[in-house]
Amino acid sequence: MIELDQTRRPFDNQTLNYDTAQHPLPEIVLKAVQAYYPDVVSLDTLHEVIPANKVADTMNRVSNDLLKTDFYDHFDAIVAEQIVPAIGTDVLIQKFGNLRALIPDQDKIGAVLAFHQGRWVGNGLGLRTVWMPFTACFESNSMQIMDLDVSRKLTRQIVQEGNWPYEKMEQTCADLSWPVTLQPGQAHLFFQEHIHGNIPNRTDKTRVSIDIRILVRDGQPHRKWPGAYFRKLFDRSYTKTVPILPEEITVTYSEFEGFKTKHLDLYFQTSVVKGYCQRRGIPFPYQHGDNEGLNYAHLDHLITNTKIDHLLLFSIFTMPADKERRLRLLNTALAKGCRIHFCNEELVLETQEDLEKIEYITSFTSDWSSPVDQLLDELNLN
Numbered sequence: 093m094i095e096l097d098q099t100r101r102p103f104d105n106q107t108l109n110y111d112t113a114q115h116p117l118p119e120i121v122l123k124a125v126q127a128y129y130p131d132v133v134s135l136d137t138l139h140e141v142i143p144a145n146k147v148a149d150t151m152n153r154v155s156n157d158l159l160k161t162d163f164y165d166h167f168d169a170i171v172a173e174q175i176v177p178a179i180g181t182d183v184l185i186q187k188f189g190n191l192r193a194l195i196p197d198q199d200k201i202g203a204v205l206a207f208h209q210g211r212w213v214g215n216g217l218g219l220r221t222v223w224m225p226f227t228a229c230f231e232s233n234s235m236q237i238m239d240l241d242v243s244r245k246l247t248r249q250i251v252q253e254g255n256w257p258y259e260k261m262e263q264t265c266a267d268l269s270w271p272v273t274l275q276p277g278q279a280h281l282f283f284q285e286h287i288h289g290n291i292p293n294r295t296d297k298t299r300v301s302i303d304i305r306i307l308v309r310d311g312q313p314h315r316k317w318p319g320a321y322f323r324k325l326f327d328r329s330y331t332k333t334v335p336i337l338p339e340e341i342t343v344t345y346s347e348f349e350g351f352k353t354k355h356l357d358l359y360f361q362t363s364v365v366k367g368y369c370q371r372r373g374i375p376f377p378y379q380h381g382d383n384e385g386l387n388y389a390h391l392d393h394l395i396t397n398t399k400i401d402h403l404l405l406f407s408i409f410t411m412p413a414d415k416e417r418r419l420r421l422l423n424t425a426l427a428k429g430c431r432i433h434f435c436n437e438e439l440v441l442e443t444q445e446d447l448e449k450i451e452y453i454t455s456f457t458s459d460w461s462s463p464v465d466q467l468l469d470e471l472n473l474n
Contacts, residue, residue: 099308100283102178103220104240108279110174115166118226118276121191121300124154124161136227136297139195147193148203151300155191164188168326171222171306175281176325179220181309184322184456187330189304194233199292206258207236207265209243210284211314211463217284218311218459224279225301229272233299235280236269237288244285252471266291284463312459317352319408319437319453331438332446334431336374340401345391345410347382351460352409361406368404368435377404388412395425407436408454415455422447 096104112118118135125132128150132138142150158164168185176183198204210219223235238246246268250256265287272280282288293299307313307322316322323330336342346361348354353361362379369376382390391410394400403425405411411418425432425441432441439450468474 099179099181099220099311102175103281103283105237105286106281107274108170108174108222108281110170110277110279112277115170117163117166117224120158120161120163120166121154121226121302124157125150127157128153134227135193135300138193138300139298144195144198144201147195151191151193155188158191159188164328165326167224167304170279172325175220175222175306179308183220183306183308183325184318184453185307185325186305186321187323189302191302192300194290194293194299194301196233196293196296196298198290204292205290207262207269207287207289209247209287211467214315215284215305215463216307216312216314216316216459216461217463217466218308218313218457219305219316220281220283220308221303221305222279222281223272223301223303225274225299226276227298227300228276229274229299229301231271231295232291233293233295233297234271234273235288235301236266236271236291237280237282237286238265238269240286242268243287246287247285247467248471251467251473262289265289307457310457310459312461312463313457314463317407317409317436318456319434319439319450322453322456324449324452327449332440332442333372334402334433334440334442336372336402341399342374342377342402342404343380343394343400344377344404345380345382345394346406347388347391347410348384349382349388349412350407350409351413353407356406364406365404365435368433368438377402388417392421395421395428395430399428400430402431402433404433404435406434408434408439408450410434411454418454419451422450 122135125135125138129141132141171185211217250261274280307318344365346358366376380390380394382388394403411421422441426444426447441447441450465474
Protein backbone atom coordinates (compact mmCIF):
# COMPACT_ATOMS: atom_id res chain seq x y z
CA MET A 93 0.00 0.00 0.00
CA ILE A 94 1.52 3.33 -1.10
CA GLU A 95 1.08 6.09 1.48
CA LEU A 96 0.11 9.37 -0.17
CA ASP A 97 -0.26 12.82 1.35
CA GLN A 98 -3.42 14.92 1.10
CA THR A 99 -2.33 16.65 -2.09
CA ARG A 100 -1.76 13.32 -3.89
CA ARG A 101 -4.63 11.12 -2.73
CA PRO A 102 -7.30 12.94 -4.79
CA PHE A 103 -5.01 12.59 -7.84
CA ASP A 104 -4.26 8.87 -7.67
CA ASN A 105 -6.27 7.94 -10.77
CA GLN A 106 -9.45 9.47 -9.40
CA THR A 107 -12.56 10.75 -11.23
CA LEU A 108 -13.92 14.27 -10.84
CA ASN A 109 -17.55 14.97 -11.78
CA TYR A 110 -18.91 18.38 -12.71
CA ASP A 111 -22.25 19.72 -13.93
CA THR A 112 -22.14 20.57 -17.66
CA ALA A 113 -25.27 22.69 -17.24
CA GLN A 114 -23.41 24.87 -14.75
CA HIS A 115 -20.05 24.60 -16.50
CA PRO A 116 -20.76 24.00 -20.23
CA LEU A 117 -17.16 23.32 -21.22
CA PRO A 118 -17.89 20.77 -24.00
CA GLU A 119 -20.33 23.24 -25.59
CA ILE A 120 -17.78 26.07 -25.45
CA VAL A 121 -15.18 23.90 -27.18
CA LEU A 122 -17.63 22.75 -29.86
CA LYS A 123 -18.62 26.33 -30.68
CA ALA A 124 -14.96 27.31 -30.93
CA VAL A 125 -14.33 24.47 -33.40
CA GLN A 126 -17.42 25.43 -35.41
CA ALA A 127 -16.00 28.91 -35.89
CA TYR A 128 -13.51 27.28 -38.28
CA TYR A 129 -15.58 24.31 -39.48
CA PRO A 130 -19.32 25.06 -39.20
CA ASP A 131 -20.21 21.60 -40.51
CA VAL A 132 -18.82 19.91 -37.39
CA VAL A 133 -21.95 18.85 -35.49
CA SER A 134 -20.23 16.78 -32.81
CA LEU A 135 -16.70 16.77 -31.47
CA ASP A 136 -16.44 13.00 -31.69
CA THR A 137 -17.03 13.09 -35.46
CA LEU A 138 -14.92 16.13 -36.30
CA HIS A 139 -12.58 13.88 -38.28
CA GLU A 140 -15.37 13.52 -40.86
CA VAL A 141 -15.14 17.26 -41.58
CA ILE A 142 -11.62 18.42 -40.68
CA PRO A 143 -8.79 16.96 -42.81
CA ALA A 144 -6.44 14.83 -40.73
CA ASN A 145 -3.47 17.07 -41.50
CA LYS A 146 -5.42 20.12 -40.27
CA VAL A 147 -6.59 18.76 -36.93
CA ALA A 148 -3.52 19.71 -34.86
CA ASP A 149 -3.47 23.25 -36.24
CA THR A 150 -7.20 23.59 -35.61
CA MET A 151 -6.78 22.50 -31.99
CA ASN A 152 -3.99 25.04 -31.56
CA ARG A 153 -6.20 27.84 -32.92
CA VAL A 154 -9.15 26.77 -30.80
CA SER A 155 -6.92 26.62 -27.73
CA ASN A 156 -5.96 30.26 -28.29
CA ASP A 157 -9.59 31.20 -28.91
CA LEU A 158 -10.69 29.66 -25.61
CA LEU A 159 -8.72 32.41 -23.85
CA LYS A 160 -11.25 34.90 -25.24
CA THR A 161 -14.24 32.98 -23.84
CA ASP A 162 -15.39 32.17 -20.31
CA PHE A 163 -13.88 28.66 -20.59
CA TYR A 164 -11.22 29.31 -17.95
CA ASP A 165 -13.66 31.05 -15.62
CA HIS A 166 -15.58 27.78 -15.52
CA PHE A 167 -12.46 25.62 -15.29
CA ASP A 168 -11.00 27.69 -12.45
CA ALA A 169 -14.32 27.49 -10.63
CA ILE A 170 -14.25 23.68 -10.80
CA VAL A 171 -10.72 23.67 -9.39
CA ALA A 172 -11.65 26.11 -6.63
CA GLU A 173 -14.88 24.32 -5.71
CA GLN A 174 -13.67 20.73 -5.81
CA ILE A 175 -9.90 20.36 -5.95
CA VAL A 176 -8.59 23.04 -3.60
CA PRO A 177 -10.76 21.87 -0.66
CA ALA A 178 -9.79 18.25 -1.33
CA ILE A 179 -6.03 18.87 -1.28
CA GLY A 180 -6.13 21.48 1.48
CA THR A 181 -3.78 24.05 -0.03
CA ASP A 182 -3.77 26.89 -2.53
CA VAL A 183 -2.57 26.32 -6.08
CA LEU A 184 -1.27 28.00 -9.20
CA ILE A 185 -2.83 26.86 -12.46
CA GLN A 186 -1.45 26.42 -15.96
CA LYS A 187 -2.02 29.57 -18.01
CA PHE A 188 -3.72 27.63 -20.78
CA GLY A 189 -4.24 23.93 -21.28
CA ASN A 190 -3.19 21.49 -23.96
CA LEU A 191 -6.22 20.85 -26.18
CA ARG A 192 -5.93 17.56 -28.05
CA ALA A 193 -7.96 15.65 -30.62
CA LEU A 194 -7.26 11.94 -31.01
CA ILE A 195 -8.76 11.03 -34.38
CA PRO A 196 -9.27 7.43 -35.57
CA ASP A 197 -6.09 5.80 -36.93
CA GLN A 198 -3.97 8.78 -35.87
CA ASP A 199 -0.86 6.61 -36.22
CA LYS A 200 -1.17 6.91 -40.00
CA ILE A 201 -0.21 10.60 -39.74
CA GLY A 202 2.45 10.02 -37.07
CA ALA A 203 0.36 11.46 -34.23
CA VAL A 204 0.62 8.92 -31.41
CA LEU A 205 1.53 10.44 -28.05
CA ALA A 206 4.37 8.35 -26.63
CA PHE A 207 4.15 6.95 -23.13
CA HIS A 208 5.73 9.21 -20.55
CA GLN A 209 5.39 10.53 -17.04
CA GLY A 210 5.73 14.05 -15.67
CA ARG A 211 9.26 13.78 -14.29
CA TRP A 212 10.51 12.77 -17.76
CA VAL A 213 9.03 15.82 -19.51
CA GLY A 214 10.13 18.63 -17.20
CA ASN A 215 7.34 18.44 -14.63
CA GLY A 216 8.15 18.58 -10.96
CA LEU A 217 6.44 16.28 -8.47
CA GLY A 218 4.50 19.28 -7.15
CA LEU A 219 2.33 19.28 -10.27
CA ARG A 220 -1.07 17.63 -10.51
CA THR A 221 -2.91 16.98 -13.78
CA VAL A 222 -6.58 17.44 -14.60
CA TRP A 223 -7.37 15.48 -17.79
CA MET A 224 -10.82 16.44 -19.05
CA PRO A 225 -12.49 14.91 -22.14
CA PHE A 226 -15.28 16.70 -24.00
CA THR A 227 -16.37 13.53 -25.77
CA ALA A 228 -16.93 10.00 -24.58
CA CYS A 229 -13.54 8.36 -24.10
CA PHE A 230 -13.14 4.61 -24.09
CA GLU A 231 -10.91 1.79 -25.30
CA SER A 232 -8.23 2.90 -27.74
CA ASN A 233 -9.45 6.47 -28.23
CA SER A 234 -8.73 7.30 -24.58
CA MET A 235 -5.65 8.01 -22.54
CA GLN A 236 -3.95 4.82 -21.36
CA ILE A 237 -2.57 5.02 -17.81
CA MET A 238 -0.93 2.79 -15.20
CA ASP A 239 -1.76 2.17 -11.58
CA LEU A 240 0.68 4.04 -9.36
CA ASP A 241 2.47 1.01 -7.94
CA VAL A 242 2.94 -0.48 -11.42
CA SER A 243 4.21 2.85 -12.77
CA ARG A 244 6.68 3.36 -9.94
CA LYS A 245 8.07 -0.16 -10.32
CA LEU A 246 8.44 0.13 -14.09
CA THR A 247 10.00 3.60 -13.82
CA ARG A 248 12.75 2.28 -11.60
CA GLN A 249 13.31 -0.75 -13.79
CA ILE A 250 13.69 1.40 -16.92
CA VAL A 251 16.10 3.82 -15.24
CA GLN A 252 18.17 1.10 -13.61
CA GLU A 253 18.52 -0.99 -16.75
CA GLY A 254 18.91 1.97 -19.07
CA ASN A 255 18.92 2.12 -22.88
CA TRP A 256 15.44 0.70 -23.43
CA PRO A 257 14.56 0.84 -27.15
CA TYR A 258 11.55 2.99 -27.98
CA GLU A 259 9.55 -0.01 -29.22
CA LYS A 260 10.17 -2.02 -26.05
CA MET A 261 9.11 0.84 -23.81
CA GLU A 262 5.95 1.59 -25.81
CA GLN A 263 4.84 -2.04 -25.90
CA THR A 264 5.59 -2.64 -22.22
CA CYS A 265 3.73 0.50 -21.19
CA ALA A 266 0.75 -0.37 -23.39
CA ASP A 267 0.59 -3.85 -21.87
CA LEU A 268 0.60 -2.47 -18.32
CA SER A 269 -1.85 0.39 -18.87
CA TRP A 270 -5.63 0.62 -18.97
CA PRO A 271 -7.96 3.02 -20.80
CA VAL A 272 -9.63 5.83 -18.88
CA THR A 273 -13.39 5.56 -19.47
CA LEU A 274 -15.29 8.83 -19.00
CA GLN A 275 -18.15 10.92 -20.33
CA PRO A 276 -18.38 14.70 -20.81
CA GLY A 277 -18.87 16.16 -17.34
CA GLN A 278 -16.03 14.12 -15.89
CA ALA A 279 -12.25 14.47 -15.55
CA HIS A 280 -9.42 12.14 -14.61
CA LEU A 281 -6.98 13.26 -11.91
CA PHE A 282 -3.42 11.98 -11.72
CA PHE A 283 0.04 13.16 -10.74
CA GLN A 284 3.50 13.11 -12.22
CA GLU A 285 4.50 9.56 -11.34
CA HIS A 286 1.73 7.93 -13.38
CA ILE A 287 3.06 6.69 -16.73
CA HIS A 288 0.49 7.39 -19.44
CA GLY A 289 0.18 7.81 -23.20
CA ASN A 290 -1.85 6.87 -26.25
CA ILE A 291 -2.16 3.89 -28.55
CA PRO A 292 -3.55 3.90 -32.10
CA ASN A 293 -7.24 4.81 -32.03
CA ARG A 294 -9.09 1.90 -33.61
CA THR A 295 -12.56 3.17 -32.68
CA ASP A 296 -14.60 5.25 -35.11
CA LYS A 297 -14.79 8.19 -32.69
CA THR A 298 -12.52 11.16 -32.11
CA ARG A 299 -11.64 11.99 -28.55
CA VAL A 300 -11.24 15.70 -27.73
CA SER A 301 -9.75 16.55 -24.35
CA ILE A 302 -7.73 19.14 -22.48
CA ASP A 303 -5.03 18.57 -19.91
CA ILE A 304 -4.27 21.30 -17.42
CA ARG A 305 -1.76 21.19 -14.59
CA ILE A 306 -1.82 22.81 -11.19
CA LEU A 307 1.08 23.45 -8.84
CA VAL A 308 0.45 22.95 -5.13
CA ARG A 309 1.86 25.39 -2.58
CA ASP A 310 5.56 24.68 -1.87
CA GLY A 311 5.48 21.96 -4.53
CA GLN A 312 8.35 21.09 -6.86
CA PRO A 313 7.79 22.75 -10.28
CA HIS A 314 11.11 21.68 -11.90
CA ARG A 315 11.08 23.18 -15.43
CA LYS A 316 7.53 24.60 -15.28
CA TRP A 317 8.15 28.01 -13.75
CA PRO A 318 5.53 29.92 -11.77
CA GLY A 319 4.57 33.07 -13.64
CA ALA A 320 5.65 31.83 -17.06
CA TYR A 321 3.82 28.49 -17.03
CA PHE A 322 1.48 29.02 -14.08
CA ARG A 323 -0.83 31.86 -13.04
CA LYS A 324 -2.97 32.64 -10.02
CA LEU A 325 -6.38 31.01 -9.91
CA PHE A 326 -9.04 33.27 -11.48
CA ASP A 327 -6.38 35.68 -12.75
CA ARG A 328 -7.41 36.52 -16.30
CA SER A 329 -5.04 39.50 -16.46
CA TYR A 330 -1.89 37.48 -15.96
CA THR A 331 -0.17 39.33 -18.79
CA LYS A 332 0.10 43.10 -18.72
CA THR A 333 1.04 45.65 -21.37
CA VAL A 334 2.38 49.04 -20.34
CA PRO A 335 3.15 51.54 -23.13
CA ILE A 336 6.77 52.64 -23.52
CA LEU A 337 6.96 56.11 -25.02
CA PRO A 338 9.85 57.17 -27.30
CA GLU A 339 11.01 59.89 -24.93
CA GLU A 340 11.15 57.59 -21.89
CA ILE A 341 14.42 56.12 -20.65
CA THR A 342 14.36 52.36 -21.16
CA VAL A 343 17.12 49.82 -20.51
CA THR A 344 17.41 46.09 -20.10
CA TYR A 345 19.56 44.15 -17.67
CA SER A 346 20.84 40.58 -17.40
CA GLU A 347 22.67 38.65 -14.70
CA PHE A 348 23.93 35.21 -13.67
CA GLU A 349 23.28 35.34 -9.92
CA GLY A 350 19.75 33.93 -9.66
CA PHE A 351 19.15 30.33 -8.68
CA LYS A 352 17.03 29.98 -11.84
CA THR A 353 19.17 32.16 -14.12
CA LYS A 354 22.77 31.36 -13.25
CA HIS A 355 22.90 28.58 -15.86
CA LEU A 356 21.04 30.50 -18.58
CA ASP A 357 23.40 32.03 -21.10
CA LEU A 358 23.16 35.66 -22.16
CA TYR A 359 21.89 34.76 -25.63
CA PHE A 360 18.82 33.00 -24.24
CA GLN A 361 17.99 35.76 -21.75
CA THR A 362 18.43 38.39 -24.47
CA SER A 363 16.27 36.44 -26.93
CA VAL A 364 13.35 36.43 -24.48
CA VAL A 365 13.65 40.19 -23.95
CA LYS A 366 13.93 40.80 -27.71
CA GLY A 367 10.80 38.73 -28.32
CA TYR A 368 8.96 40.75 -25.69
CA CYS A 369 10.04 43.99 -27.42
CA GLN A 370 9.02 42.73 -30.85
CA ARG A 371 5.54 41.70 -29.67
CA ARG A 372 5.02 45.20 -28.32
CA GLY A 373 6.56 47.07 -31.21
CA ILE A 374 9.32 48.71 -29.17
CA PRO A 375 13.02 48.90 -30.06
CA PHE A 376 15.45 46.74 -28.13
CA PRO A 377 17.06 49.11 -25.59
CA TYR A 378 20.55 49.56 -24.22
CA GLN A 379 21.59 46.39 -22.40
CA HIS A 380 23.25 46.40 -18.97
CA GLY A 381 24.86 43.33 -17.50
CA ASP A 382 25.92 42.60 -13.95
CA ASN A 383 29.37 41.40 -13.00
CA GLU A 384 28.99 37.75 -12.12
CA GLY A 385 29.67 37.08 -8.47
CA LEU A 386 29.09 40.67 -7.29
CA ASN A 387 25.60 39.99 -5.90
CA TYR A 388 23.36 42.24 -8.00
CA ALA A 389 25.38 45.41 -7.38
CA HIS A 390 24.54 46.80 -10.83
CA LEU A 391 20.83 46.04 -10.52
CA ASP A 392 20.73 47.71 -7.13
CA HIS A 393 22.40 50.80 -8.63
CA LEU A 394 20.04 50.98 -11.61
CA ILE A 395 16.94 50.88 -9.42
CA THR A 396 18.18 52.92 -6.48
CA ASN A 397 20.45 55.58 -7.99
CA THR A 398 19.31 56.22 -11.57
CA LYS A 399 16.21 57.68 -13.18
CA ILE A 400 14.92 54.92 -15.42
CA ASP A 401 11.35 54.85 -16.67
CA HIS A 402 11.33 51.23 -17.83
CA LEU A 403 13.63 48.37 -16.81
CA LEU A 404 13.29 45.18 -18.85
CA LEU A 405 14.33 42.01 -17.04
CA PHE A 406 14.37 38.45 -18.31
CA SER A 407 12.25 37.05 -15.46
CA ILE A 408 10.80 37.58 -12.00
CA PHE A 409 13.61 35.21 -10.98
CA THR A 410 16.16 37.76 -12.17
CA MET A 411 15.46 39.53 -8.86
CA PRO A 412 17.44 38.51 -5.75
CA ALA A 413 16.28 35.36 -4.00
CA ASP A 414 16.63 37.11 -0.65
CA LYS A 415 13.07 38.27 0.07
CA GLU A 416 14.01 41.34 2.11
CA ARG A 417 16.33 42.66 -0.58
CA ARG A 418 13.95 41.76 -3.38
CA LEU A 419 11.07 43.61 -1.74
CA ARG A 420 13.27 46.62 -1.04
CA LEU A 421 14.19 46.88 -4.70
CA LEU A 422 10.62 46.33 -5.90
CA ASN A 423 9.26 48.94 -3.50
CA THR A 424 12.00 51.39 -4.45
CA ALA A 425 11.19 50.98 -8.14
CA LEU A 426 7.50 51.44 -7.43
CA ALA A 427 8.09 54.60 -5.40
CA LYS A 428 10.34 56.09 -8.08
CA GLY A 429 7.98 55.28 -10.94
CA CYS A 430 10.40 52.83 -12.54
CA ARG A 431 8.25 50.23 -14.24
CA ILE A 432 9.92 46.83 -14.27
CA HIS A 433 8.94 44.51 -17.12
CA PHE A 434 9.41 40.79 -16.44
CA CYS A 435 9.57 39.56 -20.01
CA ASN A 436 9.43 35.80 -19.53
CA GLU A 437 6.22 36.08 -17.49
CA GLU A 438 4.88 39.17 -19.32
CA LEU A 439 4.25 40.87 -16.00
CA VAL A 440 4.91 44.53 -15.23
CA LEU A 441 5.48 46.22 -11.88
CA GLU A 442 3.49 49.45 -11.99
CA THR A 443 1.12 49.34 -9.00
CA GLN A 444 1.01 47.93 -5.48
CA GLU A 445 -1.37 45.26 -6.77
CA ASP A 446 1.24 44.27 -9.33
CA LEU A 447 3.87 44.00 -6.62
CA GLU A 448 1.67 41.76 -4.49
CA LYS A 449 0.93 39.46 -7.44
CA ILE A 450 4.59 39.26 -8.47
CA GLU A 451 5.71 38.48 -4.93
CA TYR A 452 2.96 35.88 -4.45
CA ILE A 453 4.08 34.03 -7.59
CA THR A 454 7.82 34.43 -6.90
CA SER A 455 7.54 33.04 -3.37
CA PHE A 456 4.92 30.38 -4.10
CA THR A 457 7.49 27.63 -3.75
CA SER A 458 11.10 27.27 -2.69
CA ASP A 459 11.52 23.68 -3.89
CA TRP A 460 13.71 23.90 -6.99
CA SER A 461 15.10 20.38 -6.77
CA SER A 462 15.02 17.98 -9.70
CA PRO A 463 12.76 14.90 -9.67
CA VAL A 464 15.13 13.22 -12.12
CA ASP A 465 18.12 13.73 -9.83
CA GLN A 466 16.07 12.59 -6.84
CA LEU A 467 15.29 9.29 -8.54
CA LEU A 468 18.91 8.79 -9.57
CA ASP A 469 19.99 9.45 -5.98
CA GLU A 470 17.41 6.96 -4.70
CA LEU A 471 18.80 4.33 -7.06
CA ASN A 472 22.43 5.28 -6.33
CA LEU A 473 22.99 6.14 -9.98
CA ASN A 474 24.18 9.75 -9.57
